[in-house]
Amino acid sequence: MAQLRIALAQVNPTVGDLEGNADLLVEWTRRAAEAGAHLVAFPEMMLTGYPVEDLALRSSFVEASQRALAGVARRLAEEGLGDLPVVTGYLDRRPVSLARQGLPAGSPLDAAAWLHRGEILVRSAKHHLPNYGVFDEYRIFVRGDTLPVVRVHGVDVATVICEDLWQDGGPVSVTSTADAGLLLAINASPYERNKDDVRLRLCADRAREAGCALAYVNLVGGQDELVFDGDSVIVGADGALLARAPQFVEHLLLADLDLPPASLEPVTGPVNALDGTTISIDHRVVTEETLPAYEPRPHYAAPPLDDPAEVYGALVLGTRDYVRKNGFRSVLLGLSGGIDSALVATIAADAIGPEDVHVLLLPSRYSTEGSITDAEELVKRQGLNSRIVPIRGMVDAFEAELDLHGLAAENLQARIRANIWMGLSNEFGHLVLTGGNKSELATGYSTLYGDSAGGFGPIKDLTKTMVWTLSRWRNAQVGSDLPFLHPFEEEPIPEEIIVKEPSAELRPDQRDRDTLPSYDVLDPLLVDYVERDMGRAALVAAGHDPALVERVIRLVDLAEYKRRQYPPGPKITPKNFGRDRRLPITNRWRERTPHEPA
């Protein structure tokens, strides 16, 4: 067997920040070199960030990415790092554009390159393009049709990109034909609840199929609604887990692997890829000779997080990166005394530190005494910046001119509060966070331009049930060493806030249960209708109460009209009302009939 120390650089780039990402690549290559690695790999599209969406169709951006790649290759050599082979993802395009109706302008490629001694040794591009869920890659990329196989210290290393692992046939199948000793997959695979288990099984299956060990490096970081969790892994040819990086933090995963040495005569040329296409093996040599034997390091495998820890980690990282990558240093939110804004404040404090979290207490004539004291207790425990602004005078000024009733009067108060948030945001430059949860947003229990106003909604993909679960979980973490938690010395969320009955406090003695079903029956139904796209008949067959099914379908379908204007927030499920659930706004097909005005 041949030895190889490989380094997987699980890093956090920013979309469009070509210079900053290039700096990151040089810095982490240096770390890998200092750790004695023989090969370092960066994630898919690391040099541009991912996903670039329609930026891929701008020729000025594609050219900037090409220049950045050539530049960083030269810089690595200039800084004495040229001998360490580097694999990285970047944005490229076909040299000869496939100009045809229906193909993306300029034929962009989701590309990978091997860099060595100041040069670009070999380039390739993603073969299988995902075009479902959050992905729209047929829109912006054309397909790659080569498999690079590079001999490093006598081991043939094949490289593929993300979706190439998820679909049958294509580069993984050709890897087996190429008789590679290691399959290196570079990825930008967004987090979803429990997806880490799916990924690990996939890697094991593909390793067995390719007949060699598999190293999987993933992005980490937040990008709009997406959160990349890292969780880079290495598995053996038998599918057994060898090494694993932690989730939600940058990490250099190092592993000493024993790999089969390459046969002297490499396989090259076109191969039937078993998916209706042909892929050419592009074989290159960096070093023929295997390494002299050395003492391997022990492998590291980060312990997996339990479910609430994993979700909470995704929310903290998604919030932190949305704030920081958009150039903000501080956030502002309304603290009502209820559980939703309490959890958002806590996530924000974990994400950017309590000293940069500004909360507003905006009592009205309907606010209970407890709301203010509970909110003040949370502020004290967490050390947040707070300010009280009573809204009564503003409500009175509107009511002097307008005679509003019912929902219109309730919404007025929510919008006055939003106007105060936005005024102070404009004055001081804080990003406004919103506190809506998925149960409320799905059923329309929210005010457009009121409580839904703001730039980012940290808990928009949590059911109310999960809001309670995570609040209790967070309180139980005092003393924990999880890297994404602020070291509060006491429970950050007062128990009174967790146990009180939910209320919007927009009219006397209002309670959520006056308007909504109880959350223990509502939330499972929302999951089935919204996330699983089950129709009326299927919902009833699954055991949901038929009358409740009618009522909830009606609420959810009507809320769609408003929901399109909601701000982004971290995704933790396949469907969180974001851009991955694209439905017409004007639409009379509902599970119910007939349509009524929203």
Place this chain on the structure above:
Amino acid sequence: MAQLRIALAQVNPTVGDLEGNADLLVEWTRRAAEAGAHLVAFPEMMLTGYPVEDLALRSSFVEASQRALAGVARRLAEEGLGDLPVVTGYLDRRPVSLARQGLPAGSPLDAAAWLHRGEILVRSAKHHLPNYGVFDEYRIFVRGDTLPVVRVHGVDVATVICEDLWQDGGPVSVTSTADAGLLLAINASPYERNKDDVRLRLCADRAREAGCALAYVNLVGGQDELVFDGDSVIVGADGALLARAPQFVEHLLLADLDLPPASLEPVTGPVNALDGTTISIDHRVVTEETLPAYEPRPHYAAPPLDDPAEVYGALVLGTRDYVRKNGFRSVLLGLSGGIDSALVATIAADAIGPEDVHVLLLPSRYSTEGSITDAEELVKRQGLNSRIVPIRGMVDAFEAELDLHGLAAENLQARIRANIWMGLSNEFGHLVLTGGNKSELATGYSTLYGDSAGGFGPIKDLTKTMVWTLSRWRNAQVGSDLPFLHPFEEEPIPEEIIVKEPSAELRPDQRDRDTLPSYDVLDPLLVDYVERDMGRAALVAAGHDPALVERVIRLVDLAEYKRRQYPPGPKITPKNFGRDRRLPITNRWRERTPHEPA
């Protein structure tokens, strides 16, 4: 030659309204039968409406569409219309689902069916799926691989669907092999400025390629941001225009065609489609015998609209259908005395009638005397409903608690106005229209949750230059018989409003030109940067002032962050900041560097 009277039903369905659309199909089939037609064709996806977006992935919706098709076929026969062959678009799916990672769940089809004597005679599906611009069809459809050719009164009629015309190879190429006498294309082709000319040339080219006459039937109507303009056409085998329906109205286009009779032995079976695929010709017979000779009717060709008429027609139809199809009967907007809200009010009055347009005059301490009197004059000329609500007391109430300066203080006023609009909208059920134009929106000269609040933005895709052009054009139409205009007896927009210098009136003596470049230089630059995606170097090479290029790129890139929450409005250009310009929100690549907080 064989004669055939064909009817193209240019109708306006609503997405998801399966029952209403089926009624429309029966009603217009009756009209065609009464006019003696031998074949009637409805547009692409007419039974479901178009585009259905992710509804195609819901199995309950696909099954409802299949039931609706079978039901309407039976109903046509029951109502005595079964002998007239009907071609219509609908949503179907492959009988055997192609369950594979990366393919849409359930294998939905953008389908066409021939209905005859209560039965579904033959089904097919769109072969070329558009996946660019406003289209995402790889996400939701799988491809069809048959070409139906149906013999009607001795003429072989081939049917294809929309994009099948726009791409080379595929069904049009097979139509020639099939030796068809008529190519019938059913379409849902959205309006863009000047696209009608492109479509007519395309139809002429494809007719010559197929070697037969071509009948092209298009949807008409608004659907969210899209406007379908109709403009159905029939061209001869030589590409010459024979008949043309008007734009922006429903129309039954009838034409008596002289077509080559079919050879007795039809071409059937698989054919190389010259696009890397194989298409099977699916030949059916309704009637073998050609018709006895009859006196043909003269052909009708609607005169083309000039450019401002066409754009204005698109805005009126888009606005009317957004209001009506979402179940609203009335609209509400703020009337500032400026040109933008004046044009929006006029479009609204043309769209739904002045009696259902409610305007609010909301003067502040910075409003000029002229603003109120000009707005009142417009209200009087158009017969709108109006109400004056001074906002001074509300501004004072906020300022008593908050000390806001500069932009924060300006935005406060805009948001107080939006709160009044939304309060009255919630109280009375009016849809709020917004008045932002494309020049303002692109440069961020607009307040989030302020003047940008509302459900629909009729002029969001018009540059300020076009706002002036259309206002003058509309005033010149007094006495016109264009079907999409209200018969005002005097110029609907007072001249004072058109000639006054643009101002937001949010601080003393404010003028747009204090903040923005003059519109005659700004607008052409916006068109090049936003619509044509030209980069910095290309903009300068095109003759734009380099300093202005820097400034405008910076404004536009920063405004992106806010713009994602804007409401829809009719699209009249390829890029209007809607969903067809998908860029990451968090994104440090700008034509300029470095990034600054939005």
